């Protein structure tokens with residue numbers, strides 16, 4: 286006997302089939318897409334090294350919802366809970382400060398061995414790992430500069446940290462048989478208008494050259510660089526601007542990371558993907574939701590998320606794009622935050638696959654913009670929800686909002702025991 290979810294799916298399939306859309310094939314493609322879920326939503330970007338340090342680097346987490354993970358074991362348990370409510374097999378994105386070790390180790394001395402437990406866990410869970418050097422929340426970044434610092438000794442420390450991070454990334458890739466993306470983001474910038482915009486960029490450029498000097502097997506590690514327009518305390522000038530990293534990434538064959546919150550408020554990353562794709566072999570996304578500024582709200586199914594998904598699917602960019610998430614909200618249950626943001630990202634990709642793309646492109650070529658608009662609007666009401674429900678059921682994860690009861694139970698039984 287078919288479940289009501291299956292019956293609704295069969296009806297939906299027929300509607301889409303009339304437009305030549307093979308829904309079973311869509312779900313097969315969807316199952317192959319990995320989202321890199323960022324570990325730092327689970328503990329408000331605190332990490333386990335230097336836990337006494339405040340969060341710096343011009344980023345901020347607001348809210349005091351109880352239950353943040355305090356140890357690697359707690360964080361892994363929370364990630365497992367979240368993944369049990371999300372269809373598909375994905376990746377976890379770690380920052381260097383999440384090293385799982387009893388050793389008191391400085392960032393520039395980190396080694397693969399400090400992440401062995403993460404790798405063992407990822408293997409057991411069938412997950413991939415991505416990585417990031419942590420160039421913030423540290424004594425040596427407190428004046429706002431790292432790789433572009435005017436003091437060569439401080440610059441050296443951060444260069445060595447980034448070099449160490451790439452080796453850890455390569456270790457992840459080699460151990461897990463899945464390429465690790467190691468993303469370099471530095472907060473460097475000035476609160477007020479600089480006297481010299483060029484010199485910090487010259488220093489950042491040569492520091493990056495040193496960081497990337499060693500060739501690593503691209504099957505194990507791919508490097509990415511992430512730009513930003515402004516941060517808290519770097520409102521006037523950020524050394525690693527979009528133009529800086531567009532140039533650096535293209536010239537040096539690095540993935541360019543586009544974070545949805547790192548541009549002018551009306552500037553979208555969806556609009557940049559097609560252009561960038563013509564000049565690079567790979568792109569990294571930090572899917573986020575900026576609210577008036579780089580606020581890193583949990584990703585919802587808003588127009589920009591749908592547009593990002595549309596560009597990736599219609600532009601055939603899924604093969605060259607690494608999709609990472611980047612939000613941190615401490616005002617709601619943190620496991621729920623992961624589940625909502627990750628399910629939405631997958632859902633948006635599925636919706637983008639469930640449109641009559643060829644018919645729309647044909648109408649456009651023929652100048653029939655009426656058909657283009659009419660079909661686009663009608664498809665906004667097509668029964669993609671039935672397809673999503675079936676995908677969840679088939680993947681063995683809760684259908685619709687059923688996942689929320691599981692998160693609430695986890696909160697009662699596990700998170701609430703952790704205290705404030």
Ligand SMILES: C[C@H](O)[C@H](O)[C@@H](O)C(=O)CO
Nearest residue numbers: 325344417470544571611
């Ligand atoms: C913690 C992340 O690395 C960080 O959010 C970075 O990716 C960023 O987006 C900074 O604004």
Ligand SMILES: [Mn+2]
Nearest residue numbers: 511544571611
């Ligand atoms: Mn980011």
